[in-house]
Amino acid sequence: MDWTASLQGLVGGVLIGLSAVWLMGSLGRIAGISGIVGGLITQRPKGDSAWRLAFLAGLVSGPLVVMAVGGGLGNVANVPGAVIGEPAGGVPLMLLAGLLVGLGTGLGSGCTSGHGVCGLARLAPRSMAATAMFLVAAIVTVYVVRHLLGGGV
């Protein structure tokens, strides 16, 4: 097992947790990316958009800071030091996947951050059910694509 990768995962996870705790402690909000950014784009709520836009800017600048600092702090598989990995497929596959991700997180009121991190930490039944559902659906999808169809993903 690659212990360095796992340790970086743990450190990154704690940072994500600190982000969620800070957002709740400062603004009283759940750190759910699909809710924050989706709400910003589809609703542009008056008086409730500036912090969302700032969050979005921070989210994009995080990896840029890690790249600028250097020192191999990225954790891309099999590419030591790289911070952002390559997409696992071409444009058609990503269009389909993106549509499903947007539609699914919109209908299901959350994604890996809102349900998976914040919801599980709140022991919210809806988030536990949603997290179990999207994990199983994703595992089955990868199994079908990689092992049954033998596709390139």
Add this chain to the structure above:
Amino acid sequence: MSSATATTAAGYVAGLLFGLGLAVSGMTDPARVLGFLDIAGAWDPTLMFVLGGAVITTFIGYRLVYMRGRPLFGNSFQLPSKQELDVKLLGGAALFGIGWGLSGYCPGPAIASLGGPSLPLLALLVAMVGGWFIAKRC
């Protein structure tokens, strides 16, 4: 500092911490995510450590923060109150899981990866926003 400045700065700090966490943990690499989801292949446990670290930190931190009674720059904690499981929640989560399994991108890492843009990533982001608009009409 005016309250508008404070809330905007607080939002930026939260986003930055989140983006740093995704980058350091390797979640901005779809191969790591797909490696975790591929339980029948060369399984990559990284995502388990990310989720574990994040949930435990949040579990403890939320309880400390709730003790103060209200957020620093707001009147109340805005928490979802809905309890019941419905088709929309579970169906949505299933659709999201399929998209996540096809691409290795959930919304956070996809957006955070904009610092290393590519055509497939941009296609995914445009389609994701389209999906959000469709979901809003459902």
